Amino acid sequence: MEPRGTKRGAGKIEVAEPRNKLSHPPSSLPTDAVLYSGPFPFYRRPSQLGYFSLDAERQYHGDARALRYYSPPPTNGQGPNFDLRDGYPNRYQPRDEEVREGLDHLLRWLLEHRGQLEGGPGWLAGAIVTWRGHLTKLLTTPYEQQDGWQLAASRFQGTLYLSEVETLAARAQRLARPPLLRELTYMGYKFEQYMCADKPGGSPDPSGEVNTNVAFCSVLRSRLGNHPLLFAGEVDCTDPQAASPQPPTCYVELKTSKEMHSPGQWRSFYRHKLLKWWAQSFLPGVPNVVAGFRTPEGFVCSLKTFPTMQMFEHVRNDRDGWNPSVCMNFCAAFLSFAQNTVVQDDPRLVHLFSWEPGSPVTVSVHRDAPHAFLPTWYVEAMTQDLLSPPKTPSPKN
Numbered sequence: 001m002e003p004r005g006t007k008r009g010a011g012k013i014e015v016a017e018p019r020n021k022l023s024h025p026p027s028s029l030p031t032d033a034v035l036y037s038g039p040f041p042f043y044r045r046p047s048q049l050g051y052f053s054l055d056a057e058r059q060y061h062g063d064a065r066a067l068r069y070y071s072p073p074p075t076n077g078q079g080p081n082f083d084l085r086d087g088y089p090n091r092y093q094p095r096d097e098e099v100r101e102g103l104d105h106l107l108r109w110l111l112e113h114r115g116q117l118e119g120g121p122g123w124l125a126g127a128i129v130t131w132r133g134h135l136t137k138l139l140t141t142p143y144e145q146q147d148g149w150q151l152a153a154s155r156f157q158g159t160l161y162l163s164e165v166e167t168l169a170a171r172a173q174r175l176a177r178p179p180l181l182r183e184l185t186y187m188g189y190k191f192e193q194y195m196c197a198d199k200p201g202g203s204p205d206p207s208g209e210v211n212t213n214v215a216f217c218s219v220l221r222s223r224l225g226n227h228p229l230l231f232a233g234e235v236d237c238t239d240p241q242a243a244s245p246q247p248p249t250c251y252v253e254l255k256t257s258k259e260m261h262s263p264g265q266w267r268s269f270y271r272h273k274l275l276k277w278w279a280q281s282f283l284p285g286v287p288n289v290v291a292g293f294r295t296p297e298g299f300v301c302s303l304k305t306f307p308t309m310q311m312f313e314h315v316r317n318d319r320d321g322w323n324p325s326v327c328m329n330f331c332a333a334f335l336s337f338a339q340n341t342v343v344q345d346d347p348r349l350v351h352l353f354s355w356e357p358g359s360p361v362t363v364s365v366h367r368d369a370p371h372a373f374l375p376t377w378y379v380e381a382m383t384q385d386l387l388s389p390p391k392t393p394s395p396k397n
């Protein structure tokens with residue numbers, strides 16, 4: 001197993017000690033950007049371990065049926081003219097956001113592939129398992145001034161599992177979401193429909209429904225500092241013509257944003273939106289984000305590709321910009337904090353990490369419902385393994 005509890009980067013915060021030697025792990029973690037401005041920490045080039053799909057009924061499939069293919073409009077003369085409001089609300093099938101899926105789909109993938117994980121025996125026991133989206137929120141925390149978060153953590157067979165809990169404020173906001181915001185969400189998915197085909201070399205078909213139950217998720221392995229990571233993230237599409245056709249470097253993230261006209265609008269876009277785009281795509285190693293800029297009437301008339309590795313250049317010389325080192329050092333510090341705090345191995349025990357802008361991350365401890373998130377089917381199957389380990393094929397017998 002890898003040593004835990006040491007960390008690179010934000011060495012100013014806590015003493016680097018193995019977890020089992022910290023008799024009193026710190027009870028809170030500061031998030032101020034100034035504390036995390038060390039050198040960029042080690043981040044292993046993400047590799048894809050596998051993938052799965054969720055269908056129109058949100059059913060899991062261990063294949064790539066939901067993967068779509070990048071198919072931008074021809075670049076002959078005039079630009080695109082995508083009506084993002086077309087089909088709203090009649091051809092919109094939004095996912096039921098009351099269903100709390102937790103890590104379930106990712107855990108199903110993990111259960112079905114646990115015997116074939118690379119990294120050697122015991123790799124999983126030293127790893128952190130979570131959604132990419134949860135890591136994105138950690139990366140942007142030192143710069144976030146609006147939305148807090150809560151992450152539930154449980155240790156089971158050594159592995160640390162992190163699953164987001166919707167905050168009361170986020171739930172209230174979601175339930176009171178104004179119709180215009182609901183339409184904006186639709187428009188983001190509609191843009192994907194204009195830009196993607198169902199088959200490589202095919203053409204987009206914007207006549208169909210927009211069903212946000214459908215998702216293709218890539219499962220990735222990486223490591224931040226000394227924290228081995230296994231996480232899954234939804235991927236918008238793959239580029240059949242990508243220079244490097246191997247996942248995740250063939251993947252493309254699609255985004256929409258308001259058309260900008262003044263230097264001030266661009267500056268604000270670089271400071272706020274590009275940080276979120278960078279964090280989300282950097283984590284899984286998605287090299288390009290293709291943006292569609294929409295008019296106030298909801299038409300995309302221009303596209304722009306933002307290479308993930310060049311996004312920081314737009315704020316490098318901006319006093320009020322963001323810094324990738326700060327994002328990654330804070331994330332590493334949080335993961336060390338979580339590893340040192342969640343000492344007991346018990347799938348029914350939950351440490352709830354809570355953060356609100358302007359405050360440090362705090363912790364509370366819970367048992368069973370409503371916070372426990374590792375499903376019985378997962379815990380039982382994994383526990384069976386300990387009694388009769390899955391047979392790995394060997395050349396002799």
Ligand code: GDP
Nearest residue numbers: 097105131132133134136215232233234235280
């Ligand atoms: P993202 O980076 O925030 O898009 O999230 P991930 O790629 O980590 O996705 C994790 C899982 O959450 C996938 O099954 C997504 O389909 C799902 N998901 C992504 N965004 C949302 C959301 O806004 N609401 C809900 N309920 N699920 C989401």
Ligand code: MG
Nearest residue numbers: 236253254255
């Ligand atoms: Mg997208």
